[in-house]
Amino acid sequence: MFKSMIRQPNNPITQRVSSFLPIYLESLVIDSVLSFDLFIKLGREMVLYRSKQLAFTDNSRRKLLDNRVEKLYVPFTAKHEYQKYIESNLGKIIQDPFIQEEKKAGIIYEASKALVKDVLANPSLGENIQRSKDMVANQVSYILKGREAFLNLMRITSFDYYTYTHSVNVCTFSIALADQLGIKNEANLKDLGLGALLHDIGKSKVSERILNKRAPLNRAEFEIVKKHPEWGIDAVKDNSLISEDARYPIIQHHERIDGSGYPNGVLGKHIHDFGRIIAVCDVFDALTTRRIYQDAMETFAAFRIMYDNRHEFDEKILKEFTALMGPDDRIRKA
Ligand SMILES: [Fe+2]
Ligand SMILES: [Fe+2]
Known part of the structure; x- marks a missing residue:
């Protein structure tokens, strides 16, 4: 046959x-x-x-x-x-009524992962940033189709933590969360999504030995890791394709409302909305994915930890994120 x-x-x-x-x-x-x-x-x-x-x-x-x-x-x-073929045809694939929505989600997720791998290998390359913008535009148009589209993406998100899978997961969460928060302007969603996709690009400068260490980091190693937001901003500083708003997720995703974050210990009201949104998505994904040294937590256990530390987050954003993920707890189970 x-x-x-x-x-x-x-x-x-x-x-x-x-x-x-x-x-x-x-x-x-x-x-x-x-x-x-x-x-x-x-x-x-x-x-x-x-x-x-x-x-x-x-x-x-x-x-x-x-x-x-x-x-x-x-x-x-x-x-x-x-990869290039997919990226240039993704818009058509998303709109094609003959393709199942679950398949579209799989294609978007795989293409996004492959793209972020390229970005991490060469974060300053202008072409990679343009490709990231195009990818985020596709993510936004897919997620805005509605809750079922978001759930399709959730069902296939990886539970193994790699910087590239984590970056795609955080991008997906942040766009859906912003939509839930009432941010409807597509240009804003694209800026947020781009910043989310690129939020950890500074990790490309952190050695594999530190990133993959099985034991807790010592003080010196943690000091190196803490530089990644600034290294990320530095990698894109000359790139006019990234708006000012899209830079906040990169520099502020480890800042905390109570001022306990890094790199600058910025206090609550000085943290941009995009920095606050990414902080919630970033911690949630880190807790619910498998690391070399720790198992993935289930959604409820991750939220319990985040609520125990609610002083670190914007509470309204944390609540909306719980509402976004909560009713479908089963979709985020390793
Ligand atoms: Fe980070
Ligand atoms: Fe992160």
Whole structure:
């Protein structure tokens, strides 16, 4: 059955499964020309299904669906081409009524993670910041579809803590929370989302040894970690693509209402709304994801800790965040 779908049935290119990136069939836009080869998995083999530069047609998609193929594979060596393709087509994918909403959420989440990995590898690169802005615009347009869209994203958020997954989670939480708080202006939501996605980029300067340490950090190590908000701001200081408002999440996400935060110990009323919003989302995600040295907490346990320390947060924002996450406690369970 599959053989009829393969372009070169007499000479299939087969390779090891581990060197491929699985992709959703729905991430391929009909009639778009691809700049990467597509493979399908037959048993334990990867077989070339479609060579690059061939348009992906409605007929191609239908045949694959008829054969119950939901995932295709792109060689890791072409992952950047695939990433660029997704980023430039994400707007169309989000609006496509024939794609299930859950699949859209998966495509957005995977594309966002891949993007943040690139940003962390090169935080000052203007192109990466433009890509981040475009990604956040897509996140905003998806999340504004309503609660079900937010829940779709929540269901697939990673419970393993990496700076890139954490950055995407915080971005998603913050846009939905701002919407819940009544911030309806899309330009504001995009500024907040961009700042959220980039809030920890200063960690790109902190060594892996410190970031992945299994034991508690010693004083000297913690002093280094505490520099990451300033290093983050420094990385983007010459970039005019980032508005002033979008910079607050980067510099203020570890500031606390009672003045106990860092890097500047800013007191309550001097912390920008975006700094307050990200502080809540940041701590919640850190508590509810698995670290090398600690298990993920469930939603309720995380909120208990945050309410015990409510003097550190803007209480109104903390309450609205509880309302946002609370009724669907089960969606944030590791
Ligand atoms: Fe941070
Ligand atoms: Fe963070």
